[in-house]
Amino acid sequence: MPKLQSLIDGYRRFRTGPYQEQRLRFDRLAQGQSPKVMVIACSDSRVDPSRVFDTEPGEMFVMRNIANLVPPIRAIEGQSSVAAGLEYAILVLKVHYIVVFGHARCGGIKAALSPKFGTAAPGEGLYIDRWMEMIEPARRQVLSACALSPDVDAERALEQSGIRLSLDNLRSYPFVVNAEKAGAVKLVGAIFDIADGCLKLLDSATGQFVPVTVELDG
Numbered sequence: 001m002p003k004l005q006s007l008i009d010g011y012r013r014f015r016t017g018p019y020q021e022q023r024l025r026f027d028r029l030a031q032g033q034s035p036k037v038m039v040i041a042c043s044d045s046r047v048d049p050s051r052v053f054d055t056e057p058g059e060m061f062v063m064r065n066i067a068n069l070v071p072p073i074r075a076i077e078g079q080s081s082v083a084a085g086l087e088y089a090i091l092v093l094k095v096h097y098i099v100v101f102g103h104a105r106c107g108g109i110k111a112a113l114s115p116k117f118g119t120a121a122p123g124e125g126l127y128i129d130r131w132m133e134m135i136e137p138a139r140r141q142v143l144s145a146c147a148l149s150p151d152v153d154a155e156r157a158l159e160q161s162g163i164r165l166s167l168d169n170l171r172s173y174p175f176v177v178n179a180e181k182a183g184a185v186k187l188v189g190a191i192f193d194i195a196d197g198c199l200k201l202l203d204s205a206t207g208q209f210v211p212v213t214v215e216l217d218g
């Protein structure tokens with residue numbers, strides 16, 4: 001099992017390296033967490049929010065799923081990791097920000113644009129199809145825009161629209177809206193492209209994603 005061995009090797013490096021070097025931090029974190037940022041990110045292995053935002057353990061409450069989606073409250077039945085995570089972030093942690101953190105070249109978004117499972121059975125794509133159905137309103141909008149203008153890149157457009165949709169869906173939860181209206185929490189849309197390292201933030205006034213400026217050497 002070479003893959004598992006590489007994880008065990010990594011653990012040993014962590015245990016003798018960062019864990020030793022940051023004993024004070026980990027001792028403090030052992031008493032409890034108080035992150036002020038919740039991040040809703042894609043499960044994609046290439047886009048780790050703690051790397052992109054260069055944060056340390058204890059700084060971000062992270063929830064990851066396929067395509068960084070938030071279901072609307074009307075779709076919540078029974079057990080929901082997203083709804084439970086939102087409640088925990090707002091009611092217990094009292095986070096100041098909820099960041100919907102999307103990314104370019106998202107496999108979930110690509111799959112939503114060209115659904116290939118159809119009437120798949122469980123274990124053959126049914127659950128991916130059901131999850132990505134959530135993005136259908138945004139998909140319809142993007143496909144209409146593409147029909148009007150062939151220059152529109154459907155994948156890039158849907159990656160951004162999916163973030164806008166998740167922000168809208170966040171506002172379907174009364175306790176999120178109440179916290180936002182009280183000024184206790186701010187909702188943020190962000191998208192990262194691993195190809196060029198560019199992070200863009202959603203400008204709520206214009207509805208456009210704007211690159212974060214960075215001073216780069218050379």
Ligand SMILES: [Zn+2]
Pocket residue numbers: 042043044066067068103105106107108109
């Ligand atoms: Zn993704």
